Amino acid sequence: MKKIPLHPLTWWMWSCAVAISVARVDRPLFAGIAVGVVGLIVVAQRDDAPWGKSFNWTLKIALWILMVRTFIGVVIGVPIPGTTLFTLPRVPLPDWMPGIRIGGAVTLERLSSALSEGVTICAIIVIFGAAASLTSPHRLLRVLPIYVYEFGVTVVIATSVLPQLVTSVTRIRQAQRLRGQDTRGFASYRRVAIPLLEESLARSLDLAASMDSRGYGVSRRRSRYRPISWRIGDSAVVLSGLIVMGLS
């Protein structure tokens, strides 16, 4: 059976609602549950498309942000008194920088406050990542108003070229490793960049030629092959998001 896709705005609206409630509740536990639910939905619903992987990417990015934030929050900033976990050596700062401290005692309270702030922010990032993962950017652009649409076609092309670029990089690096070249270090970037640039240039020329000969930009108005409509399923998803937001 053919899966009827939801309206491209549905998941974005739902994500907005959930993200707002995460921000309003501002509890790490709630944020964690939200991320869990979102993750389950993504695994169940996403297609096998390039953008389907964007959820994994946002997860990684969010984890990084969490780590960096916690580290900075613990090491730099105003100390919160409480149970001392361990003490870092303190970097001496000149007198004219009062109130700022690098290193020193790390308390449990400081650590948990840094963590919980971070978790909320990261949860919001991940929730929007899920929306991106569940919605084809191409379909999303198609529901946007016509004056955004022209610009949108450019974006669509850029997004469809991106995965091709990634495969090209992998391919070129592989080939050069086979030539016995070191693929690490700064010099290797130049060796990958040159074939890559040449290929992208050739590809974009081909693309421009193809669009040109298919009549792109001839008519000022564009018609739409498959108008996108709003269905009951869309309302149900958005409603569930709104209920969560209302209860929070």
Next chain:
Amino acid sequence: MIKFSNVSLIYPHSTTSVLENLNLEIAEGELVLVIGPTGSGKSSLLRLINGLVPHHTGGILAGDITVGGLSTREVKPGALAHLIGIVGQNPINGFVADTVEEELAFAMEALNLPNETMRKRVEESLDLMSLVPLRSRSIATLSGGEQQRVAIASALVMHPKVLVLDEPTSALDPIAAEEVLSILHRLVHDLSITIVIAEHKLERVIDFADRIVHITGDGVTTVGTAQEIMKSSPIAPPIVHLARALGLKDAGLSVRDMRRATQALRESTPISKPNTASVSAVPVIEIAKLTVAYGTKIALDSVTTTVFDNELVAVMGRNGSGKSSLLRSIAGVNEMQTGTVRVHSLLSKDLHSKLRRQTIGYIPQEPSDLLYAQSVEKECEQADKDNQIPPGTTYSVLAQLVPGISLHTHPRDLSEGQRLGLALSVVLSANPKVLILDEPTRGLDYEAKKSLTRILLEFASIFNRAVVIATHDVELVAELASRTIFLADGDIVADGPTIDVLLSSPAFAPQVAKVMSPQPWLRVRDVIAAIESKSP
């Protein structure tokens, strides 16, 4: 339908013109084949038809080209979109949308056609190109042959009068190529569409062509029927060479005609199997239980085989049968594998820098992936330095492979054959123990293929080395390989002397074998040798 009147074309910074004073009239429903060596201007001629040259690429055009009464001087390519469908060399580069249906609709959306018309025409084209099961698939997941069909379908939705195709079968296996060509044949006969097509593998298309335009590269073009052009053209498929070697009156364009003409010869010669070259018993590449999987898709399923010294092994199979995976595993860059690959009893995965260069030489599908310097000279110097060999050695190898390349040329400006030659000489300068080539003949003309064959044969016999080559080109395999491995769906389905493997499958049999069946002759020289041995 299409009319070239006194057309001359020259690109800026070039001393020779691509076309000089070309007069050509193509009628409706004609299939015209454009042939010529690489870089001779076949693509330019095709792109002149809808005005991409010179509107898009620059170049100085004299004379006039009209299509259906519209002059390309006066209108831009876009304004001819309803009249001409053009399919480029790499269709993937020209795709705009993410799914098959949306791709088909793109041109119609751009011309603001009403929705009902679009729906109807998309259905029509999907049916015509047998794409219905693929309609909602993401284009990136399609195979080469499917992409080619999508590209043709997205040109057909505009109901064009003219279809222009640049090497539509160069990346396809013989079966997929046959599919595409039979569709083109049908378009000409059922819908009377005019088709202009450029192709290197003449053996695939010559039978369909009404007329041939032969471009020599120095501005001279000859136009004639296939018979006329093939009488004297240096570019000719094996079947024509066979006709010439046998001194037949006709050029011999189809297997059927040639079989009729050679019936007496076939029957008067006793069937004898040509003796195959003996191979050494020294194993070089040992593959044991190799399995490669990408996610849930299994590319190779527990493959075990051994390649010996001075063997020339061809790996064949349809698009996506696991050829490239096998080659990459031999080269040791496949991370998704279980099982072992040993080259000279070293695990190929563990090889690094210099030892790797000296053990395995690998030419990827895009030879330019290996090249990164700004000139041929720098590229050769780098290879000399890497391998600690006297300066100039790599260039002298290159000069032997492809003579006449200037040191100061940028690798990008080389023709496909020259670039392959450069990559090959860079790899050979390390004097590797085995050589692996992944589809080296894409876009190569007969001349370049001939010199590639010569080089590989020399490398295998003189230096006593093993060569593994993946290719779709049955004629090359017939000329070159002593042994053929046939892959299907990740399994080895046939592995043996080339002659046995090729003769056992009609789709993969070379032209000469089709003509001469049941005689076991693959090449023109086999036939000649058999005749000579019969009448000393």
